[in-house]
Amino acid sequence: MQTKSIYIKNVxxxxxxxxLEDSALFIEDGKIAKIGKxxxxxxxxxxxxxxxxxxxxxxxxxHIHGANGADVMDASDAALDSIASVLPREGTxxxxxxxxxxxxxNIEKALQAIASYHNKPGQAEVIGVHLEGPFIxxxxxxxxxxxxxxxxxxxxxxxxxxxxxxxxxxxxxxxEHDPEGTFxxxxxDRGINVSAGHTDSNFSDMKQAVSHGVxxxxxxxxxxxxxxxxxIGTVGAAFMLQDLRAELIADGIxxxxxxxxxxxxxxxxxxxxxxxxxxxxxxxxxGQYELGGQPVEVTEDRAVLEDGTLAGSILKMxxxxxxxxxxxxxxxRDVIEMASVNPAKQLGIYERKGSITVGKDADLLLVDRELxxxxxxxxxxxxxxxE
Numbered sequence: 148m149q150t151k152s153i154y155i156k157n158v159x160x161x162x163x164x165x166x167l168e169d170s171a172l173f174i175e176d177g178k179i180a181k182i183g184k185x186x187x188x189x190x191x192x193x194x195x196x197x198x199x200x201x202x203x204x205x206x207x208x209x210h211i212h213g214a215n216g217a218d219v220m221d222a223s224d225a226a227l228d229s230i231a232s233v234l235p236r237e238g239t240x241x242x243x244x245x246x247x248x249x250x251x252x253n254i255e256k257a258l259q260a261i262a263s264y265h266n267k268p269g270q271a272e273v274i275g276v277h278l279e280g281p282f283i284x285x286x287x288x289x290x291x292x293x294x295x296x297x298x299x300x301x302x303x304x305x306x307x308x309x310x311x312x313x314x315x316x317x318x319x320x321x322x323e324h325d326p327e328g329t330f331x332x333x334x335x336d337r338g339i340n341v342s343a344g345h346t347d348s349n350f351s352d353m354k355q356a357v358s359h360g361v362x363x364x365x366x367x368x369x370x371x372x373x374x375x376x377x378x379i380g381t382v383g384a385a386f387m388l389q390d391l392r393a394e395l396i397a398d399g400i401x402x403x404x405x406x407x408x409x410x411x412x413x414x415x416x417x418x419x420x421x422x423x424x425x426x427x428x429x430x431x432x433x434g435q436y437e438l439g440g441q442p443v444e445v446t447e448d449r450a451v452l453e454d455g456t457l458a459g460s461i462l463k464m465x466x467x468x469x470x471x472x473x474x475x476x477x478x479x480r481d482v483i484e485m486a487s488v489n490p491a492k493q494l495g496i497y498e499r500k501g502s503i504t505v506g507k508d509a510d511l512l513l514v515d516r517e518l519x520x521x522x523x524x525x526x527x528x529x530x531x532x533x534e
Contacts, residue, residue: 151176153527154188158197158513161204161483163502172202174509177527182505195529197513200521203483204502205240205510206464207490209317209420210277210366210394212245212438213427213459219244220439222256227264227273233430234271235523235530237463238486240510241272241500243317245424247439248280248291251303255310262312269528272510274496275316278307279365282330283345284321289370290458291345292439299330316494319344319365323352328359335360340493342394345370346381353384357391363493366424367393367410368402369457386413392493394422395485397467398460400449411474416481420489421467426450426459469518479516 153174160167160182173181188194212219217229227244234242246257258276266272280291282299297303299320308315317340325331334341343356344365349372353361364371364385372380379386385393393414397407401424410419423429428436428445436443436450443450443458450458464486472482483502491501499508513522523531 152180152189152192153195153509153524153529154185154192155195155197155202155511155513156184158200158202160202160503161479163504166201172503172511174524174527177509179503179505179507179509182503193529195513195522197521200513200515201479202503203479203512203514204487204500205512205523205525206238206421206468206486207274207494207500208234208239208242208423208464209490209494210245210279210422210424211242212247212425214425214429216427216431218427218438219246219261220249220253220257222253222260224260224264227260228267228270231267231270231273234464235269235525236520237465238468238512238514238520238523239271239464240512240523240525240530241274243275243277243494244273245277245279248283248288248295249439250295254278254281254307258307258311258315261314262310269525269530271525271530274494274500275314276311277317277319278315279319280345282318282320282324284323284347286347287321287345287370289345290438290441290452290456292441299325301330301333304330304334316340317342317363321346321348322356322359322361323348325359326352326355328355331356331359331361335362338495340495343371343381347372348381348384349378350380350384353381353388357384357388362390362392363420364391364393366401366422367395368406369396389418392418392420392489394420394424396424396460396462397421397470398448398462399470401457401460407471408474411471411477416477416484417489419485420493421464421471421482421486423462423464423467424459425462429461429463465518465520472518482518
């Protein structure tokens with residue numbers, strides 16, 4: 148539904164600083180124009196009665212490969228449209244289109260497709276690219292195809308960044324393959340969010356990588372060195388090094404319920420980034436699919452390769468956020484921080500996304516206290532309304 152302005156009434160608004168009870172919100176030209184009740188309304192305005200719901204910022208998924216039968220590596224407008232059109236149902240209003248380790252020509256086709264893609268009204272916004280691989284460690288490849296893993300290469304990255312229209316915002320790499328930090332420093336100096344993932348780094352490696360410019364860890368606990376009493380590895384580095392934020396797949400499968408609790412107790416809400424890492428089978432029936440050219444078996448709750456390796460997820464963002472909210476001591480403000488505020492800050496887009504304040508993009512969710520989504524608004528357009 149397209150309209151120039153929207154007035155949301157009978158709601159509480161979760162602004163940056165406080166929860167405003169019995170309030171309202173006015174949207175104009177895709178932006179948040181006013182928080183609070185209006186004495187008079189413009190003639191042409193769509194009035195949305197929130198019926199006591201809460202308005203919170205839309206979720207930002209910084210790591211998603213696909214959904215609704217489509218994958219970023221399909222390298223087409225149709226695939227990106229298919230993903231962007233379904234994500235508002237789970238509360239995601241913007242996302243990083245995420246590639247996978249593949250033949251260079253296939254990565255390049257995907258990057259070119261993203262470069263030429265135009266975001267559509269009433270859909271989640273593609274805000275850039277997460278380049279996952281191919282500069283990773285084979286011993287921690289997970290579902291990334293071994294065949295195409297390669298060493299960090301500045302010239303190749305710059306070629307890909309140009310092909311993407313300068314849209315690569317995050318890169319997942321194994322920092323132990325750049326011990327002098329030449330590649331990492333190059334990316335950091337250009338404002339790229341460098342994330343350690345699919346890595347065999349020990350704690351010392353990670354300390355060195357952070358000194359070079361690594362500022363994130365990819366899907367915490369998965370495809371990395373875990374906690375050990377003689378070396379706390381990459382997981383321990385995420386816990387201890389305050390310069391790091393960490394992605395988290397809160398599906399109860401990639402990380403157990405007990406580990407989710409431990410992670411939250413250790414890191415709190417300010418350094419966690421909730422993601423889905425979902426693949427094309429999300430929103431579809433169980434059966435046979437593919438990821439990175441590899442066959443994937445999708446059951447009711449997970450996606451796995453033939454050898455049982457987890458192959459991304461079929462997690463919906465709202466479900467991951469709800470799982471975190473259900474942890475003891477976690478508040479609505481905490482999950483908003485993990486799913487909206489932190490991703491926007493990590494990607495350097497907090498001036499326009501991630502919270503509710505005048506002048507920012509109107510990426511909003513109307514939810515109840517159990518996080519059931521009644522409506523999703525993407526850049527001022529109603530993208531989803533519950534039946």
